[in-house]
Amino acid sequence: MGAGKTTVGRLLAARLGWPFVDLDAVVEKAAGMTIPAIFEREGEDGFRRRETEAVRAVTAHAGQVIATGGGTVMRRENLALLRATGTLVWLRAPLEVLLARARAEGGRPLLAEGDDAAAKRYAARVSVYALADVVVDATQAPDAVAAEIEARLSGAQLExxxxxxxxAGSRSYAVHVGAELLASSGRLAREVGLGGKALVVTNPTVGAHYATPLMNGLAAAGFSVHRVDIPDGEEHKTLASAERIYRAAVAARLERRDFFVALGGGVVGDAAGFAAATYLRGVDVVQVPTTLLAQVDASVGGKVGVNLAEGKNLVGAFHQPRLVVADVAVLATLPQRELVAGLAEVIKYGAIADPHLLAFLEDRLDDIVQRRLPVLARVVARSCEIKARVVAADERETRGVREVLNFGHTIGHAIEALTGYRRYLHGEAVAIGMVSAALLAQRMGRLAGTEVERLIRLLRRAGLPTTPPPLDETALLAVLQRDKKVRDGRLRFVLLDGLGQAFVTGEVPSQWIKDVLLEQRAL
Ligand SMILES: NC(=O)c1ccc[n+]([C@@H]2O[C@H](COP(=O)([O-])OP(=O)(O)OC[C@H]3O[C@@H](n4cnc5c(N)ncnc54)[C@H](O)[C@@H]3O)[C@@H](O)[C@H]2O)c1
Ligand SMILES: [Zn+2]
Incomplete structure (x- = not known):
């Protein structure tokens, strides 16, 4: 719709030396009539059926530039075929620009419905378009657009x-997601008005790789930069580590207007965030998450804290960061198992809120596991959007909205606890818990068997466990009863109402949990 895909498509084809194919023209040729005529005689359904046939035909060959219709990728089958064959490009332009251009061109049957409906349709489509492999600003001149796509395809230009x-009201902030952003952190911190001294909190593992570029970037932006390390590992997310941070801050003479920068995974983020929330009754913190889990989850939402010997996250605060810098390039050094565990939380977001994200994960899983940066950036940005949306509706976790983020976590946490937090990474236990929850939803008649299978297949392809370890179901139920997820003595579960939609229920009988775990063990 008015994005200029025919003009840009032809120009790009000429640059690449590839043939140009217009999907609408393929449909018209096969039907022996124009698209308005197809709509008139066969309705939109008839057109969409013909369109899928055309997609199947054109995707039989690679090495061409294909201009699709605006609605083509809204069909799962078309999208999967196109993604399997090639690279999807979104020519992004604001709706007003598109409508103005389309009006000038005329002849689009779907435009007859008026601007309101067009706006609704555009919003729905953007949720799929935004997951294209390449996104370009289509308000530029067509030749500039074609040149930019060519540069992105060849890797000469970064996304x-x-x-x-x-x-978050007056404490709203932004997550910047991209490749090679570490060095820009200083500039970004300036842009949000931070000044003075920066205390970088990291650990030796992460610091060895990334402290230097980050600190150089901060220094280049005029900050006076200091560093403190806490030991690596969940067992060091403690008050002792917080104390170490406070004392480094005192030694560097940090004052109220200065700030901390948390460079690391969720452990560093939580501990440094907690220290920031409490040092001098609160200083600013910039989160620079370096694990996939921290980029999609821990760094966003403002929950910070440390563990006690008696339990995890028992001491904490809400302290929103001023800025989050998620540089997907740093994921290059993350151990594979950690990457995959983080992916469990991404799959969770898809399952509770975003069927398009799930489809993207299904189609682009190999690229994610191989850490192709633009694909990782899409995944991180989309996950943060979802978390931001949920958190915004319930910043301090008082309205129950945030509870949906616990999908897979009820049984997941119990499994982590019963295996002494040693056998599974958090994301792995959550993967098992998501399958349990999906099976419970199926029992409740809210999720189809095919949907449960789809979720299991995706988790397994990602390399995540889906069956529980041998453990005593009665002990597990006891852990669940002790968990904070019990309200008025009833177990509360986040379940799915179809893939992409979550709901919370207190209606799960304990016996079902035992049954489901048995069923799951046999999967
Ligand atoms: N605040 C929240 O909302 C929230 C949400 C989810 C989880 N968490 C917390 O996050 C913690 C788990 O975080 P995590 O999974 O990131 O674990 P982590 O911080 O322990 O990091 C995992 C391991 O990867 C290493 N590492 C980190 N980045 C690396 C990189 N780029 N290259 C190489 N190695 C790297 C770390 O040093 C560590 O050994 C838990 O304490 C959990 O409670 C908090
Ligand atoms: Zn989690």
Whole structure:
């Protein structure tokens, strides 16, 4: 619809030396009539059926530039075929620009419905378009657009960073997602008005790789930069580590207007965030998450804290960061098992809120596991959007909205606890818990068997466990009863109402949990 895909498509084809194919023209040729005529005689259904046939035909060959219709990728089958054959490009332009252009061109049957309906349709489509492999600004001149696509395809030009806003009233902030952003952190910190001294909190593992570029970037932006390391590992997410951070801050004479920068995974983020929330009754913190889990989850939402010997996260605060810098390039050094565990939380977001993200994960899983940066950036940005949306609706976790983020976590946490937090990484236990929850939803008649299978297949392809270890179901139920997920003595579960939609229920009988775990063990 008015994005200029025919003009840009032809120009790009000429640059690449490839043939140009217009999907609408393929449909018209096969039907022996124009698209308005197809709509008139066969309705939109008839057109969509013919369109899928055309997609199947054109995707039989690689090495061509294909201009699709605006609605083509809204069909799962078309999208999967196109993604399997090639690279999807979104020519992004604001709706007003598209409508103005389309009006000038005329002849689009779907435009007859008026601007309101067009706006609704555009919003629905953007949720799929935004998951294209390449996104370009289509308000530029067509030749500039074609040149930019060519540069992106060849890898000569990086995808520009995406900025995800996290609404939190006067403490709203943004997550910047992209490749090679570490060095820009200083500039970004300046842009949000930070000044003075920066205390970088990291650990030796992460610091060895990334402290230097980050600190150089901060120094280049005029900050006076200090560093403190806490030991690596969940067992060091403690008050002792917080104390170490406080004392380094005192030694560097940090004052109220200065700030901390948390460079690391969720452990560093939580501990440094907690220290920031409490040092001098609160200083600013910039989160620079370096694990996939921290980029999609821990760094966004403002929950910070440390563990006690008696339990995890028992001491904490809500302290929103001023800025989050998620540089997907740092994921290159993350151990594979950690990457995959982080992916469990991404799959969770798809399952509770975003069927398009799930489809993207299904189609692009190999690229994610191989850490192709633009694909990782899409995944991180989309996950942060979802978390931001949920958190904005329930910033301090008082309204129950945030509870949906616990999908897979009820049984997941119990499994982690019963295996002494040693056997599974958090994301792995959550993967098992998501399957349990899906099976419970199926029992409740809210999720189809085919949907449960789809979820299991995706988790397994990602390399995540889906069956529980041998453990005593009665002990597991006892852990669940002790868990904070019990309200008025009833177990509360986040279940799915179809893939992409979550709901919370207190209606799960304990016997079902035992049954489901048995069923799951046999999968
Ligand atoms: N605050 C929240 O909302 C929230 C949400 C989810 C989890 N968490 C917390 O996050 C913690 C788990 O975080 P995590 O999974 O990131 O674990 P982590 O911080 O322990 O990091 C995992 C391991 O990877 C290493 N590492 C980190 N980045 C690396 C990189 N780029 N290259 C190489 N190695 C790297 C770390 O040093 C560590 O050994 C838990 O304590 C959990 O409670 C908090
Ligand atoms: Zn989690």
């Amino acid at each position: 520009p960073p995406e900025m995800v806003p996290v609404p």
